[in-house]
Amino acid sequence: MYIIIGLGNPTRQYQATRHNIGFDVISRISEDYHIPLDFKKHKAICGRGFIEEEKVVIAQPQTYMNLSGESVRELVDFYKVTPQDIIVIHDDISLAAGQLRLREKGSAGGHNGIKSIISHLGTQEFPRIKIGVGDKPAGWDLADYVLSRFKEEEESAIRDAVKKSSEAVKSIIKDGMESAMNIYNRK
Numbered sequence: 001m002y003i004i005i006g007l008g009n010p011t012r013q014y015q016a017t018r019h020n021i022g023f024d025v026i027s028r029i030s031e032d033y034h035i036p037l038d039f040k041k042h043k044a045i046c047g048r049g050f051i052e053e054e055k056v057v058i059a060q061p062q063t064y065m066n067l068s069g070e071s072v073r074e075l076v077d078f079y080k081v082t083p084q085d086i087i088v089i090h091d092d093i094s095l096a097a098g099q100l101r102l103r104e105k106g107s108a109g110g111h112n113g114i115k116s117i118i119s120h121l122g123t124q125e126f127p128r129i130k131i132g133v134g135d136k137p138a139g140w141d142l143a144d145y146v147l148s149r150f151k152e153e154e155e156s157a158i159r160d161a162v163k164k165s166s167e168a169v170k171s172i173i174k175d176g177m178e179s180a181m182n183i184y185n186r187k
Contacts, residue, residue: 001055003075004029004169005044007090007113009147010062018133019146021158022089022113023060025131025165030058032166042074052174068113069120076121083126087172089165090114091146095132098157100164102172102181103128127177129168129184131161 006022006029014020030037035049035058044059057079061071076086090113095101105125108114118124134154136145150158164184171180 003057003086005059005088017147021091021131024162025089026058026060028162028166043071054173065113069116072117073120083121088128091133092130097134097154098161099132100184101130104177
């Protein structure tokens with residue numbers, strides 16, 4: 001069993017912002033694999049279904065980004081999985097808009113949602129899919145940047161990244177993280 005968690009912030013005002021790309025991927029996974037997001041539990045909007053005949057739970061934590069670990073901890077405890085059985089999907093400002101980077105483990109890299117998850121799980125060893133949202137322009141406040149919407153010229157790359165992230169989840173489940181990294185960690 002896998003738990004696939006997309007990070008973001010609840011409420012309409014944050015929809016389609018850079019920081020909510022994880023939510024966007026969960027919505028795409030819901031569509032691609034016919035897994036309805038139809039219940040709220042563990043401080044998240046969730047869905048249960050199958051990808052490649054593997055049972056999965058998909059989740060969009062509703063705690064706000066900086067407290068994402070609260071929801072992830074509840075999910076891990078309730079479903080009795082290890083941190084290696086989750087896949088966290090989140091934005092990354094150190095990658096170009098639309099670029100993917102899959103990792104088996106790693107530091108938070110300044111991402112507050114990942115910091116919260118590491119704190120609540122007590123480990124950095126959990127798989128993740130990072131989606132590039134571009135570096136903040138000079139003079140911008142980081143919070144303002146990640147809560148901004150994508151520019152028109154970025155939208156095609158972002159749509160493609162959301163699609164590829166959904167495919168990467170399937171690849172991780174079917175063939176393992178190393179195989180998926182070889183496919184999706186290209187510029």
